[in-house]
Amino acid sequence: MSSIAISLLDVAEDASPCLAAEDYQTREGKWCAGCGDFGALNAVKRLLAKEQLRPEKMAFISGIGCSSRFPHYVNAYGFHGIHGRALTIATGLKLTRPELDVFVVMGDGDCTSIGAGHWIHATRYNPNLTVLMLDNNIYGLTKKQTSPTTPQGYTSFTTPRGSYLPALDPLQATLGVSNASFVAQTADWVPAHLYATLQVAYAHKGFSFVRILQRCPKFTADVFADNVKNPDNTELLVHKEGVDEPSLEKLFKARREHDPKDIDQARSLAQKTDKLRLGVFFRNESFPVYDEIRAVSPVSAEEKVRRLNKEFDRYAV
Numbered sequence: 001m002s003s004i005a006i007s008l009l010d011v012a013e014d015a016s017p018c019l020a021a022e023d024y025q026t027r028e029g030k031w032c033a034g035c036g037d038f039g040a041l042n043a044v045k046r047l048l049a050k051e052q053l054r055p056e057k058m059a060f061i062s063g064i065g066c067s068s069r070f071p072h073y074v075n076a077y078g079f080h081g082i083h084g085r086a087l088t089i090a091t092g093l094k095l096t097r098p099e100l101d102v103f104v105v106m107g108d109g110d111c112t113s114i115g116a117g118h119w120i121h122a123t124r125y126n127p128n129l130t131v132l133m134l135d136n137n138i139y140g141l142t143k144k145q146t147s148p149t150t151p152q153g154y155t156s157f158t159t160p161r162g163s164y165l166p167a168l169d170p171l172q173a174t175l176g177v178s179n180a181s182f183v184a185q186t187a188d189w190v191p192a193h194l195y196a197t198l199q200v201a202y203a204h205k206g207f208s209f210v211r212i213l214q215r216c217p218k219f220t221a222d223v224f225a226d227n228v229k230n231p232d233n234t235e236l237l238v239h240k241e242g243v244d245e246p247s248l249e250k251l252f253k254a255r256r257e258h259d260p261k262d263i264d265q266a267r268s269l270a271q272k273t274d275k276l277r278l279g280v281f282f283r284n285e286s287f288p289v290y291d292e293i294r295a296v297s298p299v300s301a302e303e304k305v306r307r308l309n310k311e312f313d314r315y316a317v
């Protein structure tokens with residue numbers, strides 16, 4: 001059974017004007033040792049400190065899963081929602097409180113299985129949200145069940161003979177949605193790339209979908225092992241409009257200049273399986289943003305009453 005919890009921040013409006021990364025963490029993360037969620041949390045804290053976001057001006061929304069514990073650990077408003085529904089809650093919040101920075105944290109099961117309908121439609125609606133999809137290729141919280149991104153043939157407690165179907169690719173799926181405006185991939189074991197990607201995603205106007213490949217030493221310890229050990233198996237997509245992190249030049253020899261505005265090349269790169277690719281696949285800020293289209297000008301209480309009375313008068317007999 002899913003639980004709903006609302007966490008309220010404990011920061012006063014008059015808190016110190018300059019916050020360090022550690023000021024954005026409320027308590028120690030309860031994940032297994034070596035879990036990639038720790039790295040994601042660290043990158044998020046660095047981003048919040050760099051942007052000096054006020055805890056009372058932002059919200060973290062999650063669904064259910066290991067990574068969905070995020071709102072409990074970030075010093076901000078938080079909503080630990082129900083399974084697969086983080087995007088609906090976040091979209092509603094952004095529509096009613098457009099001045100807030102809204103972040104969404106989901107796992108692969110949460111986003112691409114039970115929440116798949118919301119994922120596709122939120123991508124198309126393109127609300128101004130920063131969306132982190134932590135993909136460990138398994139349902140970890142429920143102890144090793146096959147998720148849509150589990151590699152074909154991989155054994156779990158739900159498919160002991162191996163996953164029957166090819167894995168769903170979240171990049172290809174998101175890039176196939178009309179009005180998708182930002183799609184990126186990064187990995188928890190490349191912290192400089194993860195941090196740089198989050199900065200670009202946060203700066204983007206629209207629905208920034210970031211797939212973070214996340215190590216789960218408990219249940220899928222081997223799936224990213226080759227890439228963690230050997231950087232030559234990874235190609236970085238670099239561009240001034242995307243991520244081009246100088247500190248990674250020595251470590252990652254395979255680099256490809258990719259203009260994130262090129263949707264055809266983005267789709268083609270997402271389909272290739274010869275190497276793992278990290279970077280911004282697609283980015284275009286010219287697409288309609290739902291919270292801007294639906295923005296309502298504030299009206300006074302008197303005006304609201306006047307409009308209501310006018311509406312009621314239509315039915316007067």
Ligand code: SF4
Nearest residue numbers: 031032035066140216
């Ligand atoms: Fe992290 Fe996996 Fe442990 Fe969940 S089960 S906390 S994803 S290592």
